[in-house]
Amino acid sequence: MEINVQNTNGRCAVALGGELTIYAAAELKEGLIGAVGECAEMEINLSAVSDIDTAGLQVLVLAKRHAAAANKTLQLVGHSRPVMELIELYDMAALFGDPVVIPAQEPGRNANGGKA
Numbered sequence: 001m002e003i004n005v006q007n008t009n010g011r012c013a014v015a016l017g018g019e020l021t022i023y024a025a026a027e028l029k030e031g032l033i034g035a036v037g038e039c040a041e042m043e044i045n046l047s048a049v050s051d052i053d054t055a056g057l058q059v060l061v062l063a064k065r066h067a068a069a070a071n072k073t074l075q076l077v078g079h080s081r082p083v084m085e086l087i088e089l090y091d092m093a094a095l096f097g098d099p100v101v102i103p104a105q106e107p108g109r110n111a112n113g114g115k116a
Helices: 025-038 055-069 083-087
Strands: 002-008 013-020 041-052 073-077
Touching: 002 025, 002 041, 013 025, 025 041, 025 055, 041 055, 041 083, 055 073, 055 083
Parallel strands: 013 041, 041 073
Antiparallel strands: 002 013
16 A cells, blocks of 8 residues: 655645555555644545555545544545445445546446456
8 A cells, every 4th residue: 555645735635556455444544544634625546546445445434524524625536446346336426525537438348347
């Protein structure tokens, strides 16, 4: 799991990468909650996330709730395919309230989602 935080005048850009799984959940929680404390606005880029499980999703939900309780803004952007699939599986898109761009067709797949 990789976490990179850039704070510019209270606006944080957070880039997450690698595996957001139970094995990295404690480190992820510490990093995100710490960033929420330092930032008035936070944008979390998930485009480099290669794998995510329920524990990783729970930490993202916790960070979103922590930000809301502190009257701060937290937005998820650049959802990778694994992130989109898990959010869709648990029907959590409305909870996050962030726009998710879904490609019309992924290269190498047919229109029904199967291998081309």
